[in-house]
Every structure is written in structure tokens, then in C-alpha cells.
Amino acid sequence: MQWAYHQKRWFGKWHLYVGIFAGLILTIVGLTGSILVFQDEIDQALNPELFEVAKTQKKNSDRRDHPHNTIQISGYQIRIYYGY
Template sequence: MKKIFAKIHLWLSLPLGIVLTIVCLSGAVLVFEGEITRALHPELYRVAAPADARPLRPSQLADRIGGQVPDSLHLVSLQLSARSDEPCMAAFRETGRKQLSVDP
């Protein structure tokens, strides 16, 4: 009887182990989505600003973004970076999790 349960345990654990591995790997991809995107598309996360250029204030930046996107999009948030070579990320209500990379 012990050998039968050992065989059942072995043959049930192999497919379940594969399923658990796939679930864990897909979860890791979702958790590190931002880092993976930055690694695959670094050009979206770098801006070349002249040395004498000053970034716009958030209110000015929001006005400019609002003037360049369709009226159907409503700006929800701006994620500003402390570094001058990184763009700010603009999020809109209607786009879900998608963001727009904006040169400040």
C-alpha cells in the first residue's frame, strides 16, 4: 500500500510542480514588469536635455500634455523623476495601466 501511495504522489506531484512553476514565473514577470520594460526599452526612459535647460513645473507640464493629447484622455497623474535625464510618466484615466513617457 505504501508503494502505491508513493507512486501516486510522484505522478501527481510532477504535473502540479510544473503548474506551480508556471504560476510563480508569471507572477514574477508581473511583479517586475516595470524593471523588465526598462531593460527591454531603455530609450523610453532616457531624455537628452541640454545643460542649460530647466524642467517645466508640474502645472505647466500638465497643461502642455493636455494640449497635445485627445480630449477623450484625462490626465490622472504625473510621476516626476529627480534625475534630469529621466522623463516623467503621465497616466490617463482611460488607458488602464499604460503610461506616456514625457520629456519635462
């Protein structure tokens, strides 16, 4: 291998190898970071059966009258609304 003049000195070789090592670390960090960013899309692509929506019964559109939405405290009837 033919070294350039600035690479023949110790700091030139040190700079080359540290740069290669740092580049490898940044490549690994970038790849693992992109996996974390696209985790949901990757999971859906690898496990499509887990993301299928099952057919459900007809929803009750008026949930305000559900008995679990009403509580009694000290003789007062309190309705709880969950925002749906």
C-alpha cells in the same frame, strides 16, 4: 526503475505523478508572477530608449496665473489649483 514498496501501489504512483504535475504548475505560476512583479524593470531593461528624459524648456514655476486655471461662473472668478 526500482520502485519503493509504497510506490508499487496505485496511490503511490498517483501521488508521485500528481506531485510532479503540481510542481510544474507551481513553477510556471511562480515564473509568470515574478515577470508581472518586475514588469517595469524588465521593460526598462529591454527598451532603454523609451525611458530617456528629453531636455525640456524651463518650467514656469508659478502656474497659478495660467489662464486655463481660472473660470468664470455667474460673475464669479474661480481659480483651480491642481496641486503642482
